[in-house]
Amino acid sequence: MKKMKKVMALLLSLVMVLAMSVVAFAGGAATFTITAPATTHQYEIYQIFTGDLSGTTLSNVKWGKNGSGVEGEAVSETVINELTAVNSASDTEKLEVIKKYAKLSNPVATISNGATYSAKAGYYLIKDKEGSVTGTDAYTLYIVKIVGDVTIKPKSDVPEFSKKIKDTNDTTGAISEWQDSADYDIGDNVPFKLEGTVADNYADYKTYYFAFHDKEENGLSFNPGSVKVYVDGVEITSGYEVKTTGLKHNDCTFEVVFENLKAISSVKAKSKITVEYTSLLNENAILGKPGNVNEAKLEFSNNPNNDQIGNPETGETPWDNVIVFTYQVVVNKYANSVAAGNKLPGAEFKLEKVLKDGTKKAIAVVKSSDETSFTFKGLDDGDYILTETKTPAQYNTIAPITFTVTAEHNIEWTTGNRNDILTSLTGDAASGTITFSPKTDDNNVQTGLETNVINKSGSTLPTTGGMGTTIFYVVGSILVLGAAILLITKKRMSAR
Structure with missing residues (x-):
């Protein structure tokens, strides 16, 4: 499964226990340590309130450097009551209230990679620096803490995505599991699967954009009517759109778009969203080793701190590739032996594939x-x-030849080179005396198999000849003629 290249949200628990009571606090100027994890995250620290901390209760609460009020002035009871009223709400609902009283600019500190910050007792909001998270990491849902010592522990769970294909052997009827490679006949409908796993922090979002982007090469023709969508194995028929025009990515063939995954009640964190469809392997298919590549990626909402409405912030997975192979067989016709001057015109052949049910399919x-x-x-x-x-005139017809095409290809695509996937292509005759060799293109890349079929000349039956035969023919002719004359003479005499 591929992880996200761009950012997605992560979550640390919020702690909000505020009180207006006056509590004596030993040492009044106590400081506490905020420690960043040893990662590439850059965390910005915003001081919303200051005060005196006893356990998890902050008293004598004043506006901090990043609070919406005047720094150092007491926070009103109205504000405190509004904040404490959401103690039992979800993290997302708490943040909607907290953000009203925070100015998220000019943080008191930015730390990363194991660095620490000594913070005065107070109420702090911690967030990833905008634009600083790359690769497979994820944006934080804002972390709010009343400071005792704090170690930031990122929980970087992100959606997963994969694209797969199934392989079918028409002769044996064997069907593979979902994998990265397969081979098919031109004219076959090839089955594909897209699967995205919803991120663990799905509940932190108000709305959630989720879209599969699929790009096929010219040898494949998408069948829009074949699309089926499943949530955790149960088919759904609404809540998404299959698009072939007006695409967000112009180089794609089609997109399956969920404008708001939250509208589908059965979806939850870690749900598997699956799209299955077929595409026709058409006459433009590339033959042999290069194969026909089909790639896809997943786009998803990636910032739980924004409302995601209108033009949501999104991340994308890397492209995930599968490949479809198809081959050619070339039959060369020779008279008596394989030699440049012995090519033999005038023959016709048909090739049929043997199917599991015993029937045969003609190949053009x-x-x-x-x-x-x-x-x-x-x-x-x-x-x-x-x-x-x-069969050419004066040559003997060959008996039908049965042979097997065998292909080996890696079922997992682990390299970047499409020419590494097909590892072997051979032909083996079950009847007849033909042998197969690789058929290659102008760049010496294998496209299929090649064989030579030899017709032997027909046989002329033996005869005898010479003067003796000629004399025999002459004497025989004289005897036949004499017999005819004698017969005519006897008939005339009888008539008299």
């Missing part, structure tokens, strides 16, 4: 201009039968 053929080479494009692994349907 393209003949070379000299009619000595036959190309069958868009095959995957499985069993095939090659049959000569027309």
